[in-house]
Amino acid sequence: MLTQQQLKQQAADAALDYIDPFVGPDVVIGVGTGSTADLFIDGLVRFKGRVRGAVASSERSAARLAAHGITVLDLNDVADMPVYVDGADEIDPALNMVKGGGGALTREKIVASVAKRFVCIADESKLVDRLGAFPLPVEVIPMAREALARRLAALGGQPVWRQGFVTDNGNIILDVAGLTIKDPAAFEAEVNNIPGVVTCGLFARAGADVALLATQGGIRRLDRKS
């Protein structure tokens, strides 16, 4: 019986195999944030010197990449990225995701939006029939906190301020439990459209293209249906 840590490692290794054909001297890899992404970063060492570098979705991941001697590039200096690899808090069979458990959702969404493909790596426990059991992280401009908490409650959720946490962008997070998310893309747009919301942790309008999910029986690959 593999532990959750071993499963995460298996998913990270599968992503390293996945990106292998893309590797080249001009290539930039997009790198996510979290415990699964950390394992992917550790394994990226095998491509050191064979790629131009990586763009990180958080200060935490940037520091980990740099500690391995992998060049960390500013997104402003990168026009093309074949692949972005990141974990998820939940993923559904259509490859819509909830992300942001580590608070990196906004930069993750930005870096992912530049990449041609989003590869989600996770252990199979993250696969759910319907998103919403994991409280939806929403990055919020601090002055809008209470106004937004009321708006999010009106949408049926129970928002909780992640106290003591400040995002890499200087903002705060509201974690919204109890939501019924029937149409992830429509709900993502609705929440993102509320003044004061920087972005919410739904990745539906730009969900994963490929999911590499580690199971006790090996990697289960899901591809997004276009």
Ligand SMILES: O=C[C@H](O)[C@H](O)[C@H](O)COP(=O)(O)O
């Ligand atoms: O902000 C954090 C990210 O969205 C992570 O990708 C997500 O929380 C999953 O992290 P982990 O791989 O640690 O479960």
